[in-house]
Amino acid sequence: MTKKEIGADVLENKVAALLDAFYKKRSAALGDLKLVNTLKRKNPYLYRAVGVSDASQIVEEILKAHVSSSDETLFGNEFFEPLATWVAAESNPHHIVDTSHGEGVDISIKTNSSVMAIAVKSGVNVFNADSKKKQGENFSALNKRLHKLALHFDPIVGYCYGRKQSTGRSKVNFRELAGQAFWELITDDENFYLRIVRVMGEKPLEHRPEFQSAFDKAKNRFVKEFLDNFSTKEGAIDWDKLIAFNSGKERPKKSDYIESFEQAI
Known part of the structure; x- marks a missing residue:
């Protein structure tokens, strides 16, 4: 939709x-x-x-x-x-947007077929090896709790600014999207990242x-x-x-x- x-x-x-x-x-x-x-x-x-x-x-x-x-x-x-x-x-x-899924997950967007779980981060340099592992564990824990819903689970770390090479799940169990790509994901507007700074006036x-x-x-x-x-x-x-x-x-x-x-x- x-x-x-x-x-x-x-x-x-x-x-x-x-x-x-x-x-x-x-x-x-x-x-x-x-x-x-x-x-x-x-x-x-x-x-x-x-x-x-x-x-x-x-x-x-x-x-x-x-x-x-x-x-x-x-x-x-x-x-x-x-x-x-x-x-x-x-x-x-038109979707269920929840902000109460617990540690390491800030937003979840539930549709009829999927649950998109998003951890919101400011910039792209927030993780070290241990914290990145912990983030994956938080997503896995949420996936287990939602398993009975039989919906596609899409865990994402969204960085509000910066650039990040898009990652699949070969190294981690979540996607990473930064800057323009992240804001476009949640709005479908490829220019939303520019609109934020423009309206500051x-x-x-x-x-x-x-x-x-x-x-x-x-x-x-x-x-x-x-x-x-x-x-x-x-x-x-x-x-x-x-x-x-x-x-x-x-x-x-x-x-x-x-x-x-x-x-x-």
């Missing part, structure tokens, strides 16, 4: 709502971020080796690295995955001032905490103290740090 076309206005409204949710979480994450936790994961030797002597430069690089790494996960959770689930339901009103620009404000507040807070805890009386970076905090074999003494920093140690 032909899939239903999603209207431009309907898609635009949905994308706008998901972008709102993404930016709200994005700004909130900066407000919740703790300098003490980010410093534990960074390489202070590298900052010293490249000649960084400005605390604000270290803090800005820390924040930019955090945003870069967290945005990918956050965008997948708050935008791509809910969008794919919504699109599957909107495009297949000016929405991202509307959110930038709010996010920049949250970023600047986090930076100012971090710079103050960094100088309070890792600078000399003359205002230079105290590299010994910073390295000891990051890489010392013993847990740092709370008495060596200001009260707000102590609470996070």
